Amino acid sequence: MTIARPADDASDPDPRILHRARIGTAGTVLQHQALVFKRLFFDRPMVIFIARGEKTVRWAQGEQTFDAGSAVAVPAGLAVDVINRPDPEGIFRSQFVVIDEALVRDHAALHRGQPVLRTPAAIVHAAGAMERAIEAAASAVGDPDLPDSIARHRVAEVLLWIGLACGRFDEPGRPTVTARVRRLVGADLGRDWSAGAIAAHLAMSEPTMRRKLAAEATSLSAIIGDMRLSQALSLLQSTGQSVTQIAGDVGYKTPSHFAARFQQRFGFAPTAVRQHKRETARELA
Numbered sequence: 001m002t003i004a005r006p007a008d009d010a011s012d013p014d015p016r017i018l019h020r021a022r023i024g025t026a027g028t029v030l031q032h033q034a035l036v037f038k039r040l041f042f043d044r045p046m047v048i049f050i051a052r053g054e055k056t057v058r059w060a061q062g063e064q065t066f067d068a069g070s071a072v073a074v075p076a077g078l079a080v081d082v083i084n085r086p087d088p089e090g091i092f093r094s095q096f097v098v099i100d101e102a103l104v105r106d107h108a109a110l111h112r113g114q115p116v117l118r119t120p121a122a123i124v125h126a127a128g129a130m131e132r133a134i135e136a137a138a139s140a141v142g143d144p145d146l147p148d149s150i151a152r153h154r155v156a157e158v159l160l161w162i163g164l165a166c167g168r169f170d171e172p173g174r175p176t177v178t179a180r181v182r183r184l185v186g187a188d189l190g191r192d193w194s195a196g197a198i199a200a201h202l203a204m205s206e207p208t209m210r211r212k213l214a215a216e217a218t219s220l221s222a223i224i225g226d227m228r229l230s231q232a233l234s235l236l237q238s239t240g241q242s243v244t245q246i247a248g249d250v251g252y253k254t255p256s257h258f259a260a261r262f263q264q265r266f267g268f269a270p271t272a273v274r275q276h277k278r279e280t281a282r283e284l285a
Contacts, residue, residue, distance in 0.1 A: 016239050018142035024155050025098040026138035027238035032092070033275050034085045037266060040230060043182055045169040046074045046098045047123070047158055049134045053092030056083040057120045064120060071123040071130050073162045075169055080120065097137045099155060101172045107159040108171045115167035123165040130161050177202070177212040181223050189228050189250045195220055224251075229265045232258070236273040243270050 017027040031053075048055070049071045056065040057072065058081040066072050068087065074080070086092040123130050137158050140151035162168065175183070184201050185193055198220065199206040213219055228250040235246045247258035262270045 014240065017234065018138075020141045020148075020151055022100050022102045023148065023151050024100050024103070024137070024141050026141040027096060027234075029084070029094045029096065029237045030092070031084050031237065031273065032086055032090050033272070034083065034092075035268065035272065037082045037084075037233065039079050039226075040082055040233075041079045041226070042074050042076055043179075043186070044098050044101065045076045045104060046096055047134060047162065048072050048074065048094050048096045049131050051093045051095060052089075053087045053094075054085050055092075055094065056085070057081070058083075059119055061119060064122065066122060069131075071134065072120050073117055073123055073166065073169070074120045075117045076172070078119070095134055095138055097134055097141065097155065097158060099159065099169070103152065103156055103159065104169045105171050107156060107163070108168055111163055111168055114163045116170045117162075117167045118170075121162075121166040123162055130158075130165070133157050133161050176216055177209065178216045178218055178223060181209075181213070181220065182227060185224055185227055186231075189231055190248065191251065193224060193251075225261070226265070228252070229262055232262060232270070233266065233273065236270055246270070 015028060015030070017025060019025045048066075050066050050068050052068050054065055054067050055072070056063065057074070059078055064072075084092045084094070133154075137155045140146050140154040143151070159168065180202055181198060184198060185191075195206050195209070199209040202209060204212075210220065213223070232246050232250045235241055235249070236243070239246075241249070243259070244255045247255045250258075252258035252261070259270055
């Protein structure tokens with residue numbers, strides 16, 4: 001189950017997102033047209049290596065474009081706009097590793113003096129070594145024959161390179177009610193979640209839960225809807241699952257309902273994410 005590096009002109013024949021408990025999640029994003037993904041929320045810190053094309057990340061305080069051969073560290077808790085642009089041959093490809101909170105805590109405990117990253121940051125120190133470290137970490141996440149201790153070490157190496165380049169990810173603080181709901185629902189997006197069931201899991205009444213979410217400027221329906229569609233986007237980018245299968249996996253009863261909600265959320269159909277070498281009419285400026 002190791003993550004094979006795709007050929008430059010073809011996608012992985014068996015693309016998928018791989019997860020290893022208390023270590024991380026890894027995968028490859030492949031696109032053939034430029035698309036804008038608005039308001040993507042990062043629950044956990046992530047490092048991304050751009051192999052082909054370029055990635056622009058916009059957040060409240062700024063914007064930065066990362067070219068092929070560069071890497072970016074994205075802290076948890078950010079909502080950003082992302083634009084992936086293919087290269088002249090029509091290919092955008094990146095590899096990502098989402099780093100588990102346990103490793104972030106361990107690294108922070110040993111490196112208190114490093115500045116805490118608050119916005120996306122370029123990893124410019126030893127770019128070639130950073131690429132190899134990300135590839136090794138991604139491979140370790142998906143290799144069932146590799147002991148957890150070794151996989152943990154390889155993902156932790158990525159944190160060391162980030163620390164040398166620009167700083168460290170912040171330790172997770174006390175979770176908000178929104179974060180607790182996201183974590184609970186995210187563990188089983190296909191479930192038909194009721195407000196009562198979620199409130200019971202959080203050990204509070206339903207009115208209290210709704211009141212606390214309102215104080216955090218959100219609602220249960222907004223959280224669940226956004227999580228389902230964001231996960232669907234990730235599956236479209238990084239796996240070979242059909243649109244119908246993805247719709248069911250993230251909790252939609254019919255592909256048509258899913259497609260309509262996806263179009264409403266992102267501004268394009270699910271099939272556009274996998275559209276091959278066609279120009280988009282979307283204005284990227």
